[in-house]
Each structure stands twice: as structure tokens, then as C-alpha cells.
Amino acid sequence: MNSFGNIYRLTTFGESHGAAIGGVIDGMPAGLLVDIDEVQHQLDRRRPGQSDIVTARKESDKVKILSGVFEGRTTGTPIGFVIENTDQHSGDYDNMRNIYRPSHADFTYTSKYGLRDHRGGGRSSARETACRIVGGAFAAQALKQSGIEVFAYTSQVGGVKVEAPYNGFEASQVDTNAVRCPDQEKAREMIELIKRVKSAGDTIGGTVTGVIKGCPAGLGDPVFGKLQARLAAAMMGINAAKGFDYGLGFDGAGSLGSEMADFFTTDADGSITTLTNHSGGIQGGISNGQDIYFRVAFKPVATLLRDIDTVDRSGNPAVLHAKGRHDPCVLPRAVPIVEAMAAMVIFDSLLLNRASRL
Amino acid sequence: MNSFGNIYRLTTFGESHGAAIGGVIDGMPAGLLVDIDEVQHQLDRRRPGQSDIVTARKESDKVKILSGVFEGRTTGTPIGFVIENTDQHSGDYDNMRNIYRPSHADFTYTSKYGLRDHRGGGRSSARETACRIVGGAFAAQALKQSGIEVFAYTSQVGGVKVEAPYNGFEASQVDTNAVRCPDQEKAREMIELIKRVKSAGDTIGGTVTGVIKGCPAGLGDPVFGKLQARLAAAMMGINAAKGFDYGLGFDGAGSLGSEMADFFTTDADGSITTLTNHSGGIQGGISNGQDIYFRVAFKPVATLLRDIDTVDRSGNPAVLHAKGRHDPCVLPRAVPIVEAMAAMVIFDSLLLNRASRL
Amino acid sequence: MNSFGNIYRLTTFGESHGAAIGGVIDGMPAGLLVDIDEVQHQLDRRRPGQSDIVTARKESDKVKILSGVFEGRTTGTPIGFVIENTDQHSGDYDNMRNIYRPSHADFTYTSKYGLRDHRGGGRSSARETACRIVGGAFAAQALKQSGIEVFAYTSQVGGVKVEAPYNGFEASQVDTNAVRCPDQEKAREMIELIKRVKSAGDTIGGTVTGVIKGCPAGLGDPVFGKLQARLAAAMMGINAAKGFDYGLGFDGAGSLGSEMADFFTTDADGSITTLTNHSGGIQGGISNGQDIYFRVAFKPVATLLRDIDTVDRSGNPAVLHAKGRHDPCVLPRAVPIVEAMAAMVIFDSLLLNRASRL
């Protein structure tokens, strides 16, 4: 249950305050010229402490590739990697041993396993997503060779919402500000809102929009393996994700068929295309060659900078004294995770599709 | 790619106009006393022709159980079943052989496989979902023994939206009207809207809300196998589904952490519980014993009762002449499918959870 | 647990005396021109009642293909099929309800599931292997297009053993006698032995040799997915199989490295080849382009035509009165099953291998 993907398959391990986190990428085809610096760059995008609107926690998050790459190329054998946990103030968490933080996994882990590693959330820590970045970064490099680009951006924070459609933005615009929103005006509003929320000791949620360009027609499978089902599972496996939709999604659910259908036509070259892309690039579970776009909703993180009344393991009243190194808004750091998960889904589907015809 | 689930696993086959559809349920534990009439009853709920707001197409959808049940009990061996296709007017579809219907899977299947069964959508037909009903009906009977109940209802059609929260409704209210909405006032509005849309030759979308009651704490896995990820994959694998969220979902994404956290308390018995259930019964990917609730957005079906300009396989202009036996609104018939998929996810997670502790 | 294969994947269902047996073939690529008569022909090779050295039981074993084939070609969607059980003398088995036959699955099924379908062995009946023949026959047709041929033959019955190496025989020789042994002299001895054993109310075991010709280098995976591991799992999943080896196998285990190594050379075209093929066409888990050959050991079936002292469910002494329609030797009918399982393994590995290089 700690593996993701069918052919291109990532298995991760590690807790927030153990010796290290890491993983194994299985199914990467041989022959890819890999850029390890670029993998590290993606990790740096997720790392805490990048700006004043995310947690000030310092984690170096240096990835060490242990296998599967030889003389700069993938060999077809599994890519093992570790990221050491360097900022282990485990003692900080002693007071958490028996206390359940609201809307965290403390209670549910204990219910499931009968015990839990309480240090920094243990396995439930979003730190685990660093391993997904590694898996996604390798996939993205392979996709690039096939002309496929995946990017994501913050499209909503609290009530501040990007109204312009995804196709007005480019990948290169995402990192131009701290909130990773390519609409500069909205970005300013979002950053201001996050600062205000932070100073009130509160947190705020929002949405990330993901975009896949250059995806060929034919990816995904008819029934349970629909491309949108794979994307949804990928996104809903990210910490704090509460919703997923693609194309016009929930907004289109109230519409008429005559408004939502993407009518066919031919382009200048005579190739078949559609007049609109309300469907979001997937029909019947299979990509149609148009841009794929989707949204992921993230709840505000539950760690508040206030004293909170809660209970301990025995159900006795307890007070949670906040320590101050949490994200007031996860969105900026969620962007590279959404990209990573999407890249893995698309690359896996591309490899699966090699067996679609005799 | 035509299988769903880990331990409790459904594999389906069949096209709209082949000899039969069917499937295999693997992983059902031995010893369940099964009610085959109840399985058939669930199929009848999905069947076309139930009311004047769904397609008038007639399909008897009689399931034949071929194995895995002996003297009224499951034996632990796979349950094979078939549903014959009795209404095969395959000739009706000759004109579809080379034409691509907008927002259908015609183009994408051909792109993927190089050929397609054009009769009634082939494998992309929603007829395939009848097999999921069978898989879900067996799972639901097993869940019932553990005190777990799964139900769903139509919560939005076009602009008509149920505002009352899910916990004001009960399973027994769902089938009290043709649109399967337990809010009778809204149901009337929805039915009226669907009739209006239908007479205009158009179609309309909406949302279904799913509810799981009695689910014990501990189901789901920490990382990729989060319970919400399994539910999302299940729901997004249903034809015409465009979005999934759970708990406050997209609506909660704009909120503050202080508004969204579910603070702990103890109930009258001293058991740990929460003051609210904004999370939707899952934290850190694992059920917490509260009700699980979620929404699924469905687009309006793309088959309009109008002549539509489209293209054929070669990209030449073509006109699609509508034949009149499609659903103006899929929502009422989607309700039992949502229930079936949810039942399978929960039962599978329950079985997986048996290995969580030594 | 009733599925086999990774990409090309067969799921089966059905008991000896239920309504039908059948299965679903998932992952067959689109575009294969299929010969259903040839599929039926393979089933006929496994069918009881072919000769006087196998059981006289009559089963027509007619396969009905329900989906996945359209206008003579595979569509890429799952191939569902059923084989009806026509010879259901269920009443014949009433006396078996509480009795455990020695070396059968009666006791173990009851131990596992708490109950069992006692009619003709239920799911443990070798009748289930008919479904594998169907899966294998489709795979073999696809392999043929890639120039790969799979065949098997009876290489030992009791003490009668074919001494000549596999490469002196051809697929076309297998069915030239009732025991399916291409060495005609040995075949005569085997048939005579089987008749003698049969008239004594006893049964006899032996070995089947499998051969794969034309398999390209590169199939199989380095570690757990070694090609020999896949073949071994396939063969050891056949009823009554007790052993598997490949290349010189157990016989080579006592040898020196200098005797067993296959030294490299180049052939007339300058292509790299080996002087010998002691390895059996696989090195490091991956095919090397030479012939693959292996053996499967089968025990004598445990059903004797004698009264046998045994126990019932409660451990009370009981006597088993033999009914006379069992195989005195399973080898002749095991041959097409070995071929089917091997064909599925090789085809699955061929499809998996499409993702080995970028």
C-alpha cells in the first residue's frame, strides 16, 4: 500500500523523524539520460523555508541516488534513493506522545495500528511527499523526451481565485512569485491574505490547477483504469487534498449537454480536433490529444498557532500548545507535488499504452 | 485494467452489443449467506426504463450467478456472473461505424486501439456499470453483517441543489421518487427540470452525494492507499463522472483552519469523538469512525436529440442524426452505481485492514 | 488470487458441478485476427474421453466467447468466455459431502473456508484448467505472429522415460499418439503401462517437457520476475504438478561448472550464440534467444478404483467407494495445459518487455 503506479512504480518509506525517508522507483526504462541536479531542484521547490509564507522549518532534503543510474543513464533496474532527516528535534514532540491533534492522523493511526510514531506526525507527515517529488522528477524527464510537459499552479487561496482559464498560463510563470500563481495580480492578493492569516495564528486552504500539454491521444483505459481515475487517486493521495475535478468539473455539473459537448472539427492540417475542450482532454477515460487540466482542493492545515482544547489517548481533556513552524498555507509547496504525481500517472499510462495494439 | 480492488476484486467484461456482459468477483470470503434477489433488485434500480425521466430503452438485465455460491453461501471461490444482452439492435448503429460522436469515446478508442466496436459505444457504454452493481451488491451484503451501510442520492441537478446536509437523510428515503433525491421539494424541482430539458432535446448534469455509516475507525492506508484516494478512483471510474470531493471538499478549500478543524471531545460514554465532521470521516487517509460523505459530479450526457455537425474517421464533415433512447439526466441511474463502487471500496479496505496488526 | 499474469492476465471462475466455468482475458492487445475454431481445438485436446487411456467422462467443453472480439479481431477490451457444465450428475457426489478423499483438496478446502462444494471436487477440480486452455490459445495465436512457438509432450510415464533430448522433436509429432509422446517407441511403452495400471485400478505419474522456440532475447526480469520464476509459478499452479526444472535442471545440479557453462561463439552470420544450451535458454532470469525447455513433474492422481479407508469430517472412519471415471494417468491431458500456461507466460513477458527501453 506504499507503492504507486503499474509499470512505472514508486514505493516509499520513512517517517518524519526517523533516520531517513526514501524510496524505490521501479519500471523506469533503460537509456534515459538523467539530470540529477534537476531532481534536486524539484526537491528544493517543495522544501520548507523557501519564503516567508511557508514554514520556516529548515530541511536540506538532499537526495542520494543509490542505484539504477550508471554513467548518467538509467539502466532499467530500480532506482533506490534516500533523503536523510537532518532536523530531528524528536524531543520537541514528547508532549505529543499521548495527545491527539484535531484533524490530524494521530487518532486514526492509533486506531488502526494500536500504536504510532508520534514524532512530527510519523508516517503521516507531509515530509513523505518529498519522495514523490523524486519519483515525479524522473518521470518528468522521461516525458520531456516525448514532448509532454506537466505543470501546476496555485489557482485559489481562500476567497482569492484565478478567473482566467489555464491556457493563458505557461510553466515558466509558475515560480515567478512565492505563492506559485502565474496571475501576478491574484498572486499579490494571495500572498497578502496568507500573511494576514498567518499573523492571526490561523491557516487557509485553496486549490491547485494542474495542466498536461502534449499528451498523445490513447492514454488511459476504458473502465476502472480511466485516466481521470488514475489522476484522481494520485491527487487524493496527497496530504490535505479534499477534492479533484477535471475539465469543467463541478462547475460544469450544472450545465446542459448542448453547452458542454466538445464538437469535432478539423484543423488547418485536416487533423481531427475539437472546437472546445470542456472535457479536459479525456473522453471515455482515454486522452484525446488536447490539453488535460484538473483542479485539486486542499483544506487549510489543521495546525493552528493557538492553544487548542483536545483530548489524550484516554479521552482526558488536554491542551495543545502550538509550536511555531507550520505552513499557514500548503498551496505553494503543494504545487510541485501535484506536478510530480501527475507526471508519474502520465508516464505510467504511456508505458502501459505500449501494449494496447499488437 | 478491467479489475478493481485489492482483496475483494471485481473484473468485468462485455460490450453494449456483444453476446453478454459479466464479470468475476474474486476475494469474497467464505460463509456469507447471500440474497440473490437483492442483487437483482440492485440491478433493477440501475436498469433503463424505470421512469419517464430516464431512457425508455428496455433491458431486462437479469444476472445469472455461475459459481462461487453453494447452498446459499459464498464458498470463498470466485463468483462468476453474466448478464445477457437482449436488446441488440446492432443494425441501428451501422451509421455510427465511421462517425465520431462529440464528447464520446469514439475518437479516443480508435486512437488507442486502431479499431473499435461502434455498436452502442461498445465497451465505453454505461451498460458495463451493471457489472459493478453486482460486485457492489455482494459487498453491501457483507458490509451489512458488520453494521456498515452505504447509500447515495441525487444532490444536484442543473441549478437545483439540495442545501440540507447529508445527515438529515436516510437510506430508506432515496427511492421515494424517480430522481432519487430524499429532499422531496428539491426532487420535484429536479424532475420538472429534467422533463423540460428532455423536451428541448437536451441533457443536464448534477451531483450525487454518497454516505457511509457505521464504518469503523482504521480503514485506509497512510500514503497512496488513502481511503479517499480509493473512493476517488472508484468514483472517477464511473462514466460521465467529472469530479470528486469528500467532507467539505471544494467548498471548504476557501476556509480557515480554525473553521475547518474537527475538535476532539468525548461523548456520553467517554468515547473519543469530534464536535464536527467537516473532514468527512477520514483523517490522514484512515477512517475515524464518523460518517464518511462525499460528492461526485456528473456531466450532462453528450448525446443530444438534435442533428449535430461532427466528423467521420477521415475528418470529413458528417451529421449525427439522434436516435431517441438516451437519458436526459444520468443522475437517478448513477445513484446505485455510486453506492456499488463505495461498497466495494469499503469492503476491500475492511479485508485489507485485517492485516494491520500482528 | 484467481488471476494470472501481469499485462496479459487471465481470471477464471467456476466449479466442476456449477452452472458453468469461464473467465476473462484482460490485456490482449487490439488487432489480432483470431481463429475461434483453433481455440476450440485446443480445448478438445484437453477434453476427457479422447482415448482409452484417459477418463471416459463426456464433457463437450464448448467455449462461448462473449466479448472482446469484433468482426474477427481483438478490440483491446477484455475477452469474456464461458464453458457450460453439461455433465452435472451432482447427485453422484452426495456420498462425498462429508468424506475426505486422500491426497485431494477436500480436507484443505474445508480447513480454509469452513465449508466446501463437494460435488466433483468443486473449484479444486481439474476442470478449471479448461479456462487456462482458452487463455493460452489466444496467447499462442498472438505469439505465432511474432514467430514464437510453444509445445509440450509427455516425456516420462512411470519408469518409461524419453532419453532423447527435446530438440529432436517437433510440435507436429506431439498428437500422433494417445499419450502425446513424440518418441513413438516410448509412446507404445507408455500406453501399455497406463493400460496395465488402469486395469489394476491404480494410477501413474510422470513428466511433461515444455519447449519454446523463437523466443527473442530479453524476456523476463532480473530479480523476482525471472522468466524461470514465472514459468515455475505457472506450472506449479497446474493440478497434480509436483516439480519444475529448466535446462539441465535437477540433473545438472550434480555437475561441475566446467561441464555446465554454455560458452559463447558466433554463428555463420557473425551473430553471438552459444556452443551448448545447458542453461535452457535463460540466463540471469532473461531469455537469451536460444530454445527454452523445461520439465514438469506430475504425481499419479489420487483417485483409485478401489475401496479406500478414509475418514469423514468428524474424523470417523469411512470407506470411499470408487466410481470409475477418472484418469489413470493425467499426462496426456496435461500436455495442452502446460502449453497454455507457457504461452501465457511468454506473451505476458513479451508485452512487459515493451517497456524495457525508453
Added chain:
Amino acid sequence: MNSFGNIYRLTTFGESHGAAIGGVIDGMPAGLLVDIDEVQHQLDRRRPGQSDIVTARKESDKVKILSGVFEGRTTGTPIGFVIENTDQHSGDYDNMRNIYRPSHADFTYTSKYGLRDHRGGGRSSARETACRIVGGAFAAQALKQSGIEVFAYTSQVGGVKVEAPYNGFEASQVDTNAVRCPDQEKAREMIELIKRVKSAGDTIGGTVTGVIKGCPAGLGDPVFGKLQARLAAAMMGINAAKGFDYGLGFDGAGSLGSEMADFFTTDADGSITTLTNHSGGIQGGISNGQDIYFRVAFKPVATLLRDIDTVDRSGNPAVLHAKGRHDPCVLPRAVPIVEAMAAMVIFDSLLLNRASRL
């Protein structure tokens, strides 16, 4: 393809001369009190340099557990581990870059992937099996709690064969000599033979016998997941394994049914048991509560201490100059690997079996 198991699932990575090898154990239930020293002890049993009949190569093989164990107990989350490669004389292998060693994986890896890591065999090195020891050692500790014991021993080296049946030996006798054969007389002969073979620059094969005691009835599945199929796949995935059989196996294939059947009786307590155990503890794919025993055949390793004529990548003649640090006989070091793989199969089957009954 680098994962093994269903619920208890080991994924490994690493090459002989990369930075490290390692893996992830997923699916270990929470609550097991683990003895890491014992895990290291098992690794030490596999390590090179233990005696003068195995390779003199020095590898410390120290395992570092990175996650999944907290305060001495498993937490239910994945157990990540690494074993650093300390003896990396990569330069030693420069002459191997373009040369194909006979009966090694050099040619097949290059055929499959288009390139290979030539240093010490890369991923094909038996060094990878150290990771299986770790996976097996954790499984064995869990099995011990259920009263299940797994052990193996060298039962044949060249022509020297243990004739006494498995049930005359105990686990504690295995490590009493360098060849890991509990029959002391045969052990002496084996050791002498290996020394003779070694001094001739040659190598020798043999068989390992595996034994599982205390396994409850009910493990394994009826069809493809037969317990013997899982064991066979596990064993045939070990480097140099050429054959597998269980119970009387190949030797019983020539027998009569009346000789091979295990007739039922009751023991002193009135429990159902069998008079003999020719079947090897499994019937119809499911354990029957008797001892499980099986054999694995290993070929002699192909690395000879002689100059060998071979070819290079381009097919040109080349000479392989042996370097002297290879095992003259893999059997003694294969024993703990056979034990590890068996322990993982049994533990996985035990966890799977928790879902067999409602």
C-alpha cells in the same frame, strides 16, 4: 518487477558496485517486537568470507533500518533499509565492460536494456539476495510468534546426497558445519568435494532442502495462487536455481497412485491426520497442517578459475581471465536465502488467509 509478495511485500534495489543495496518491506503488521541483531545475524550467515569453502571476498553487509520500527516495535508502516557497498573495487571490472561471461547475465541484460552496469554483474549479482535475507528475517520473527519455523539445509553437493528424510533433522543442526548439512558424515564428504573442485579451479552444484514446521492448514489458494506455486516462484527467483519440487516431487513422478496417496487417519487426540506425508504438506494448493518440505536445485556457478574463450559485445573472440574471489559452491550461502524466501511466502500467505472467511 522488483517486488515480491502480496500483502507482505519486499521491494529491493541495488547493484553489486553501486553506492548501496537496500529495500522496502511493506505490509508488516504493527506490533511485532523486532530483534535487529537477529536480522543482522541472518545477513552474516549469507555473507561471503565465512569459511574456506566459500568466496574469500569481504563484505561487511551491515544493515541499517531507516523506518517502520519505533521503540522496538513495528509500526505498520514500511520498513526501509540499506546495506552499503563497502568493497567497491569497480576498477577491477573495467576489462568486463565489453566481454560476455558464459552462462552469466551479461549478454541477456545487454539484449534487454541496450546497456548494462558491468561492474561485478550489476543488478544480476547475487549480492542482491542480501536484501531478501532482511525481508525474510522480519517475516521469520513474525512467524515464530505463530509457532511456525522455517529452515533449510544443503542436501546434495555434486554426487554426494543426503539420503535420510528431512524429518530426521532439526533447525539447530544446520549451522554445525561449513556446508550447512545436518548429516555430519555427508557434510564431511561435501566439504572435501568442494575443496577438491575449488583447487581444480572448477565449481559444483547441488540441492537445498527447505522445511516448514508448524504451518497451519489453510494457507495458499485454489488455482493460480497455490502455495507450491508461490514457493516455486520464490525459489526460482534465486540466482542459479534451476529446479524446484516439493513432497516426493520428481522422484514420486514415476510412482503409482496407491504408493503416493496419503491416507487419512486420526491421531491420539482424534484429530484428522495422514499416515504418510508424500504430498509435502500441501493438497489442492492449500497447506494441510503437516510439514511442508521441498527441494531447490542449484547449478554450479559459471565463473571458473581458468582462462575462458568467449566473445565481446561485437562478437569478436575474447579471453576471460579469471579473478579469484568467487564461490566454488553456492550451496552453503544459498541456505539462508532459501529460508528467507520461504519465510516471506508463508507469512504473506498467512496474512492473505485472514480474509478467507467472513
